[in-house]
Amino acid sequence: MSYRLYVRSVSGSVAVEQQPGERRYSWALLDSAGHCQTRGEADSQDDIEQTLAQNAIEHSLLIGLIPGDEAAFCLANIPAKQQRFIAQALPYAVEEQLAQDIETLHLALGNHGDQGYRVAAIDRERMANWVGVYSGWRDLTLSGIYADASLLPPRADGWSACVDGEVTMLLGPAGEWLSVQTSNLSLFLQTLLVPGNDAATALTLYLEGQAGDEPSLLMTNRVAQDEIEITTEHFERLPVELLALSHQHPGAGAINLCQGNFATGPAKKSALTPWRPLILVAAAWLVLQLSLETGLGWYYxxxxxxLNAQAMSFYRQAFPDDRRTHPGNARRVVEGQLRQNADSGPSLNFITLMKFTGQQYAAVSGSNGIRFNSLNYNQARGELVVDLRADSYDLMSRLRNGLAAQGLDAQIGSVVNEAGEIRGRLTVSGG
Structure with a gap:
């Protein structure tokens, strides 16, 4: 199960100057369903990490909350739609709305609203300090940093406010946020009643405790009370839990300050992240296939x-003096030697053909059973034609096979059965 830990400094902006062991936080842990599992107030980093470890909660996401007055809200009217062009035009679109040199500010882009893109601006050095405060927590990955007031439950027709002791967080209908001293809340309400101010005059006020605990400061200005629609919501949870639960709402448009050079954790996820399991399986299969192919290649x-060694061993036995032949050229060498032996063999002229035929004649019949009638030799075709008679066709066939075994081409034709003998014609050539 994926958990998200929302952490808010109790000491506000002073936290960046404190030592890690001196910092105290209020925090809330939400599960993947958006339910708060546990919470704490004024706990140190070690206390929070120990609580998570005791509950076997590992590899969770950390969302850091900073005071609303640390980051300024502004709007950017940029006609471009491609992210690259928006990033290039953003500093010029908000420069006039900010009192600080734009080069020293870190700009974070939010959603696009009716009045343009919502933008958060924070001093680069301060942003680096806050990243340092919320980085390096044990078994936690920094997912984002938000201005705390920007996480209040939004109200499209008015303002939302949460009283947290001496500080009140406010969120406007356009997504703008600010933090004011609680003692100055009534003055802020009066600014909503200034003639010509088109801002919505409805307010949802979130208060800790039971009904009847409203601050007396709201009662001191009856004009504001009469002309501003104030809805009071009481809750018995810490403000950080209210902010965390509101952040889970699908319509939440809070701006994550961890962008650009400060992008970290899930904010830096690649578009291929959803495909990571499939990529890992494919990579494992590829490694296995390569290993198998490598193993088979080595085996073959x-x-x-x-086999080459065995072949060369036989070759060395036949040609012990040849040292230039190797497995790569052995076939070519042997074929050349065979051709050379064939070319240097006996000449297949009349005498040679007659010699082989006479040898086979003597071996087959011993001068009995086969009789030569006549001999003809065609020098142009290199053929010896023997007209012969035999007691049986088997004797003729044995004579022919014997010549074929000597590498000659021997054919029997014009076979005729006569009384008591077989007459035929034997044609012998060099093959």
């Missing part, structure tokens, strides 16, 4: 080397 190469 080893077999080929063994």
């Amino acid at each position: 190469q080893n077999q080929a080397d063994n």
Whole structure:
């Protein structure tokens, strides 16, 4: 289960100057369903980490909340739609709305509203300090940093306010946020009644405790009370829990300050992140396939080397003095030697053909059973034609097979059965 830990400094802006062991936080832990599992107030970082460890909660996301007055809200009217062009035009679009040099500010882009893009601006050095405050927590990954007031429940037709001791957080209908001293809240309400101010005059006020605990400061200005629609919501939870639960709302448009050079954790996820399991499986399969192919290649190469060694061993036995032949050219060398031996063999002229035929004649019949009637030799075709008679066709066939075994081409034709003998014609050539 994925958990999200919302952490807010109790000491406000002073936290960046304090030592890590001196800092105290109010915090709320939400599960993946958006339910608060546990909370704490004025706890140190070690206390929070120990609580998570005792509950076996690991690898969770951390959302850091900073005071609303640390980041300024402004609007940017940029006609471009491509992210690259928006990022290039953003400093020029908000420069006139900010009192500080734009080069020293970190700008974070929010959603696009009716009046343009919502933008948060914070001093770069202060942003780096806050990143340092919320980074390096044990078993926690920094997911984002938000101005606390920007996480209040939004109200499209008016303002939302949460009283947190001496400080009151406010969120306007356009997504603007600010933090004021609670003692100055009534003055802020009067600014909503200034003639010509088109701002909505409805307010949802979130208060800790039971009904009847409203601050007396709201009762001191009856004009504001009569002309501003004030809805009071009481809750028995810490303000950080209210902010955390509101952040889970699908319509929440709070601006994550962890962008650009300060992007971290989930904010830096690649577009390929949803495909990571499939990529890992494919990579594992590829490694396995390569390992198998490598193993088979090594096995077949080893077999080929063994066969080459055996072939060369036989070759060395036949040609012990040849040292230039190797497995790569052995076939070509042997074929050349065979051609050379064939070319240097006996000339297949009349005498040679007659010699082989006479040898086979003597071996087959011993001068009995086969009789030569006549001999003809065609020098142009290199053929010896023997007209012969035999007691049986088997004797003729044995004569022909014997010549074929000597590498000659021997054919029997014009076979005729006569009384008591077989007459045929034997044609012998060099093959």
